[in-house]
Amino acid sequence: MKQISQVIIIFSLSVLLYGQAAAQHSGPYAGAFIGGNALLNAKGADSVGNFGLSFDKALTGSAVLGWDFEPGNPAGEGRIELEYSRRSNPLNRARFAEGSFKAGGSVTADSLLVNFFGVHHDGSRFAPYIGAGVGVGRIESASLTVTGAPLANDSAVVLACQLGAGIDYALTDYLNVDLGYRFFSSSKPTFTEVNGHTFAMNYVNHTAVIGLRVGF
């Protein structure tokens, strides 16, 4: 832990002392991100009523392949990328008419999105960005249980989208640190319950990520 703190301090000081402009990268890049995500309390709805599902927060990971537009590109300054991400959240509680009950299992979303981010370059190493992405996702309700009794074990393919914002820091002309936020949502996945009913649930997720992007 002490070594990690030292790394952060050294990194921060180098950012402050070495905050001069870096050349703006254009061309292909690849990146990897890690972070934390919170899946919002979900409403499950089936033919016999509504119930609530609440989840634990969890880590998330993603990888991107993209293209930095060259400076002065008529389409605007920014980048386009293909992103794969995975968010898996343990089910914590299930709320029914009788009350809230301990629940188990997890809901995992694997998504493949095409993102476009507009980036504001002002000549410094910091470059804020904002953007959006659309694509598809596969959401799996893995071994969901209520008080130990099975609820559902199913998966569904859904449409997915996200809004994103953050800030890039150019370590070198080809290496960026990216600190970002993603609002991820999907169309409602429908899962089959063990008793034969099917329920549709909301999927809305907040994610904070940090990652490195390497340009080529």
Next chain:
Amino acid sequence: MIKLLWSGLVILQLLAGCGFDGTATRKNDFTPLTSIEIVAVSSTIAAGTSTKLTVKGNYSGLFTNDVTDQVVWSSATPGVTFTTTTNNNRVTGTNTGTVILTATVGTLTVNYTLTVSSATVSSMTITPAASTTAKGLTRQFTANGTFSDLTTQDLTFDAVWDSSDKTVATIDDPANKGLAHAVAIGTSTVSATFGSVSGITAMDVTKAALLSIAVTPNPATILTISTTKFKATGSYTDGTTPDITSLVTWSSSTPACATIIPADGLITALTQGTTTISASLETFSGTSALKVTGGNLTSITLSPSTPTLVKDTLVRVIATGTFSNSTTRDISGAVEWSLADPSKATVSKSGGNLALLSATAVTSTPTAISAKSGTVTSSTTNLTVTAPTLQALTISPVKLDLTAGTSGRFTVMANYSNGSSQEVTFSSVWASSDAAKSVVGNSGINKGRVTGIAATIVPATITASYGGKDIAAVATVAARTLNTLTISAPSASVASGNQFKYSATATYLDGAVKDVTEETVWSIDKPNVAIIADSTNQPGQVFAVDSGVATLTATFGDKSQTVTITVP
């Protein structure tokens, strides 16, 4: 780095509190049902009586639910019968002794020991005693039996219920045990019989009771210096909804905006604003939200100015109001007319916006006429009444060519000895030589108006008599087939409070074109947006009331046309 990540997670922790927070309606049928329990109202019942059974399910010790509707009942011991249709989940003891009842839900079973005693009923009481029920309502009675072993038991479901006068009260036995319906005013004896024992009680049915009051129109929008009448409709326990306008007490929450006559719901709008109109009766009240638009009255202008009339003639007088929103409209019917010398002339109002000034005596000096509404009074105009000698009458036009179903007007002018002349159309007596073909109006502003009834071969002679002289003209009526009806658009602004005029034109198959504005029936679908100004005296004229879109419909013969009125 890890700290950085977890600081982000702190933010996510806050966000995670969002999401679905509504009421869960689905029951938890995932958690296994692990045990059930039978609950009976009475563990001991007399033979021939019943008790209600309930089964409570325990789900893994986490929660309980009533699972009675999932139960299959049985008993290995003869001596009871179960009822699961009417009076759900009751068990009746048929033989004395101890009976084991068994409830089964899925794979779970539970037993209950019920004792059926040999006690016999000795008396029965019905509650409530001597009840009073408004017509249309129901009353649930309960029968309690006292038995030979001094125990008591609810016999509501085991007794046979009856009403002595079914025109007053009925009991739907056995479907709804003890439930009486009050159907007419009067008194009936309600009885419950179990075995050879009966209990009785009187049920008085009184007149239907008021449940609520509805005030219409609601919401309502009217113009300042106008009146409208609200209606109150009562909803009663017997399902009737009579008009109770004259029974309620009316009030306005803001009398400065609109006043209302407490006895009959007639409201007069005074100033722009909003008020709540209430109708109260007994402990109930109904309300309507009233909006008053059209600007506040700032001045009144009279016309004609400085009129001179010959004694015993009359003329239409008009009071035009100017309002704070720069609109003007005819308020002749809404103002209070006054004359400085009422012995010389009178102003009569006969509904709508019609006001007629009648000269009754010669004035030595001009007499002042004014009109007032609230605190606003017009400037005076001076009336002079003379009495010259009538010399001659002239009528115009000399011939009216009418189409059956339409009308036209004659005008009569009188020439006097002093060289003056005056229109005396409203002061003349009119007659038609052939009233079956063309009829001439002889009252109010319809004087001189000839309506074609049927085609004429010989033109009808229309005669106007005034001051001992007669003047005649002719009217012909042709039968034509209506082809199209068109409505003109007004040129005036349709701002709230303004008065504007539409006209209707009929085109016939033979190419004839006639103005049929006066014969057309005009209507507007949304009185909160625009209203017909005065269907009798100002046909085709409309008041803009409040912002919105309304449809004006004109109907003449078998043709109808609509036009959209948009009030900004």
